[in-house]
Amino acid sequence: MSLFGVLTGAVSVAVFKIAAFGVDPFQTFMAGLDALVPIQFGTLYMIANAALFLFALVFDRHYIGIATFINLFLLGYVVEFSYDTLRMIPLLADPALWVRIICIIVGIVAICFGSAFYMTADLGVSTYDAVALIMANTWKWWKFKYIRIITDLLCVTLGCSLYLMAGGEWSMIPTIAGIGTIVTAFFMGPLIEFFNEKCARPFLNDFTS
DSSP states (O other), rough: OOOHHHHHHHHHHHHHHEEESSSOHHHHHHHHHHHHHHHHHHHHHHHHHHHHHHHHHHHHGGGHHHHHHHHHHHHHHHHHHHHHHHTTHHHHHHHOOOHHHHHHHHHHHHHHHHHHHHHHHTSSOHHHHHHHHIIIISSSOOOHHHHHHHHHHHHHHHHHHHHHHHOGGGGEEEEESSSSHHHHHHHHHHHHHHHIIIHHHHHHHHHHH
8 A cells, every 4th residue: 555655646746747737845845956956766766765765764653654765766757757658648748738637636636646545554754754753742842734834835945946946947946836736735635635534544444354
């Protein structure tokens, strides 16, 4: 379930990128970093997550599990492979507006579906998720939902700033920080819970009963 959830999430990120209506906050940061640093995206993603992994390792290892390592070593490369593969489809190579709208809808549903399986498996969280969880539950700074909003806003701000520093144009900002970013930052919860109740938990219960 952890592997399926993480890989589904990775493919959904590739679909988000094709839609070009913005990606989730952490991927906005990675998009800006990718524009600035001239190395393979999968490797860059692993390096960025390794830094966050060290943070979790030092301050609270409780959140580290199998899913953490799957996310750390596979997600970036799966995103890169999925994006390149999908772009080979003529309809997605230079997508029309209606195709982009379908892609953003598919991306949102897929990332919530994958997140439900990944979270229900309860075998660790992503390194980015661990940062807010440690600040909320270990350090007791504030409630998780508020800290997560702050970290998300920080990622979006840094991502856009790095993208502009790399020579990106203001007009292209909505492709990495747009409606897709807003939806994933604020409105994913109910859809994830729906898939938890209807798919992930019943699957786990049937498999373990």
